Amino acid sequence: MAAGRLTVLAGPTAVGKGSVSAYVREHFPKVWLSVSVTTRPPRPTEVDGIHYRFIDDATFERMRADGDLLEWAVVHGRAKYGTPRGPVIEAIAAGLSPLLEIDLQGARQVRESMPEALFVFLDPPSWDELVRRLIGRGTESRDEREARLATARVELAAADEFDVRIVNDDVQRAAEELVSLMG
Template structure:
């Protein structure tokens, strides 16, 4: 019997495009996916569980993992590190489970450099006007910050060439259906199946 290795899927796109909404809806419908658990140096909040909400590390431990190349990506926010641990992702994939990572564009480009075999999906807004409306409708940001976010979004959209797929988030369900199609099609790719069959033949003939 073929034991299929899992695939790392990375969903990314500009701020305000709806990554979190699409990911949440996808996980309501696609129960076989494992959401990537992040690592952080921030203090654990009441009720949070190590290895469930985050992997909690000291600043020294985290910085050693950076030096050892054990993070697929990382960033620093308000004096705390956040990142994606390589070991957790690789072990989950080896167990045959797909891992799903929802992340900002800069983080996705780091993952691309460190784990190029991942499948990179760019979530695209229907238009820049729609993206502006989504950012403004949050009601939490000043006009200056909205303009800065839009400028950054334009820069991030230009990085689309680094991705394998582009999904337009015109309606959440449409976007989710497209992501599910990508997941299915990636498991049917010839090179993935061929590798598995070659391994079986080698084992049988050895």
């Protein structure tokens, strides 16, 4: 592990960022995973403090206004997401290898403030597979799925902004490739 170097993992909705991060969390304890905050409600399998910190809009806005977020975005025109700055800075200072799992907007903000980070884009094997995964998880309404797919097209078009691209055709393989890139 390249101690003290931040790695940013981004990609479109339903590409499997959460699955890859969960695999890394379980199998690579030396990787420090940042826990984002969000104003959206938890999905049935998500645990507060593990997958996200679920907060209300007022708390999010207070964190944003106070500069407590390394990056933040309104995603799919609906919920707000952000990365608390303090824990990431502390992890880097402690020589850990932090991993952020964020969206394109957030990755762009992190690149502005921490250009030395490694930026990794997680690609789907195909567009059809991305659509299948989104529909298959069954957690979004039809309107929400359409908004997420529109955002996914924009995100896929920006993949060349990243240092490295990994195709998520197998979660274990993609996670192991990600960790190997971290050092």
